[in-house]
Amino acid sequence: MIETGKLSRRGLLGLAMLPLARAASLLDIDRIAGAGPSSTHLCQYRGRYRVHATITLLSVPLFSKANVGGACAMIEESVSGSSRISSIQFSSGSWPDRLKGFNRFGMAQEAVLEESGVATESAYLSFMTSSAEMNLDQAKKSFAERSASQPISVAHGRARRSECSAALDHLTVPAKSTWTDCPRLMIEMRDRLSPLKVAAAVPDQNSAYRPFLHTVRSAMTSGAAAAENIFVHNAKLYRLRTRSSAVSEGVLLTGKIAESGTNQESEFKVWFDPRDPSGMPYRFEFRPKSFLHLVFEQDPDVIGPAFSSLIAKEQA
Numbered sequence: 001m002i003e004t005g006k007l008s009r010r011g012l013l014g015l016a017m018l019p020l021a022r023a024a025s026l027l028d029i030d031r032i033a034g035a036g037p038s039s040t041h042l043c044q045y046r047g048r049y050r051v052h053a054t055i056t057l058l059s060v061p062l063f064s065k066a067n068v069g070g071a072c073a074m075i076e077e078s079v080s081g082s083s084r085i086s087s088i089q090f091s092s093g094s095w096p097d098r099l100k101g102f103n104r105f106g107m108a109q110e111a112v113l114e115e116s117g118v119a120t121e122s123a124y125l126s127f128m129t130s131s132a133e134m135n136l137d138q139a140k141k142s143f144a145e146r147s148a149s150q151p152i153s154v155a156h157g158r159a160r161r162s163e164c165s166a167a168l169d170h171l172t173v174p175a176k177s178t179w180t181d182c183p184r185l186m187i188e189m190r191d192r193l194s195p196l197k198v199a200a201a202v203p204d205q206n207s208a209y210r211p212f213l214h215t216v217r218s219a220m221t222s223g224a225a226a227a228e229n230i231f232v233h234n235a236k237l238y239r240l241r242t243r244s245s246a247v248s249e250g251v252l253l254t255g256k257i258a259e260s261g262t263n264q265e266s267e268f269k270v271w272f273d274p275r276d277p278s279g280m281p282y283r284f285e286f287r288p289k290s291f292l293h294l295v296f297e298q299d300p301d302v303i304g305p306a307f308s309s310l311i312a313k314e315q316a
Contacts, residue, residue, distance in 0.1 A: 028123035028158040033310040045278035048302040069094040087310040093179020105179035110211040124211040127154040165196040166235035
């Protein structure tokens with residue numbers, strides 16, 4: 001079960017739940033997620049996933065293994081009058097004991113503030129283990145490498161109607177860390193992050209750019225057969241083209257991502273039931289590497305980390 005702390009509207013992501021030696025820094029995502037009025041209607045949706053992997057060579061499957069990792073997701077929505085705050089948390093990683101010690105993981109947090117249906121500000125914080133494997137031979141070599149620490153890349157940023165700010169840091173965490181430690185690591189790393197820099201000015205527009213997960217969720221809930229949207233990450237703009245088609249158990253959303261101004265696209269697929277109020281996909285798949293195909297299937301019995309609430313709800 002996920003426990004929701006009784007926090008003020010400024011919110012610090014449930015810091016009281018974690019025995020930290022020092023208080024974590026207040027980031028933009030904390031400020032936006034905790035900016036709601038005292039009287040709100042808060043909804044929470046959760047999902048857990050089992051991960052299966054296939055190694056391919058020139059798109060030909062060479063090796064497949066089920067249950068190599070897991071994933072957890074949590075969506076929160078807080079509404080009061082014309083104001084809405086939404087947050088998404090997602091964490092995933094491998095089970096090292098099922099992959100001869102191979103250990104990869106990451107987590108993302110996003111928050112969007114809307115007024116009368118228009119996004120006025122958004123923020124994100126994400127990290128993932130640094131993975132330099134570009135081909136199958138390099139991936140095999142990484143299985144044999146062991147060290148006392150695990151390098152990670154951490155990105156956080158903010159988007160407003162006229163600018164995007166971001167920072168990127170390269171840190172380390174203990175080698176024994178796994179994806180079940182992600183929520184704790186997400187809190188502990190806050191004091192180690194660089195301040196934001198205005199890295200991209202955008203023409204003053206009606207709506208602030210949303211982060212990736214919120215953009216995908218919007219494509220899923222829009223009901224559009226085809227759409228093109230722009231999202232922001234690390235102060236760079238990306239194009240997301242989506243196409244929806246009916247399948248026996250709901251809808252298949254096919255997405256293609258490319259950095260704005262380029263044509264090199266990566267593809268992912270999401271299966272979901274539009275009748276499900278949570279909007280959680282029951283299956284999704286993508287290729288993080290050219291030789292690696294990952295499939296995520298919803299399974300409530302998956303053991304994984306528990307997320308604390310990003311959105312604070314003040315008590316009357």
